[in-house]
Amino acid sequence: MPKVNKVAHVVLAVKDVMASVKFYTEVLGMEAVDLRENHKACFLSFGTQHHDIAVFEAPEGAERGEIGLNHFAMQIEGGIPELSQLKQKLEDMDATITHTTDHTITKSVYFLDPDGNQLEIFAEGFDEPSEALDFIRQGTYRVKQLELDVPSAG
Numbered sequence: 001m002p003k004v005n006k007v008a009h010v011v012l013a014v015k016d017v018m019a020s021v022k023f024y025t026e027v028l029g030m031e032a033v034d035l036r037e038n039h040k041a042c043f044l045s046f047g048t049q050h051h052d053i054a055v056f057e058a059p060e061g062a063e064r065g066e067i068g069l070n071h072f073a074m075q076i077e078g079g080i081p082e083l084s085q086l087k088q089k090l091e092d093m094d095a096t097i098t099h100t101t102d103h104t105i106t107k108s109v110y111f112l113d114p115d116g117n118q119l120e121i122f123a124e125g126f127d128e129p130s131e132a133l134d135f136i137r138q139g140t141y142r143v144k145q146l147e148l149d150v151p152s153a154g
Helices: 017-026 080-092 129-137
Strands: 004-014 031-035 041-045 053-057 068-076 097-102 106-112 118-124
Touching (some): 004 017, 017 031, 017 041, 017 053, 031 129, 041 129, 068 080, 068 106
Parallel strands (some): 004 053
Antiparallel strands (some): 004 068, 031 041, 041 053, 106 118
């Protein structure tokens, strides 16, 4: 059975991305490793992994409940085969899988818990955290759909 081994990052929906960036960099000493050119999102790091916190602009007029935690992410031991097995297990349990994404830095499955909280389970896309951090600092980070084939039994 695939084993999830740690909580890896938190994504927050915020009213003002730049105010959040200022807070997290000045108060917590984080580095803004990838501020999107439209200032609608920013990935922040304590300096050892690609990101620890990400902030995304909440929709205009968002109220309490729409601002706050977007999802939290957990890392799986292993790689794509284990992620595929976990996706199959979620499907077998009739869990709602919202999407699968290839972030380059991670390969991810997003799904909802029974209360509708969004979770992400991912496999690392780089062998070393420093490689992922260097990649995200380049500002070329983009996402695409991830196709996961569930391995056959045997």
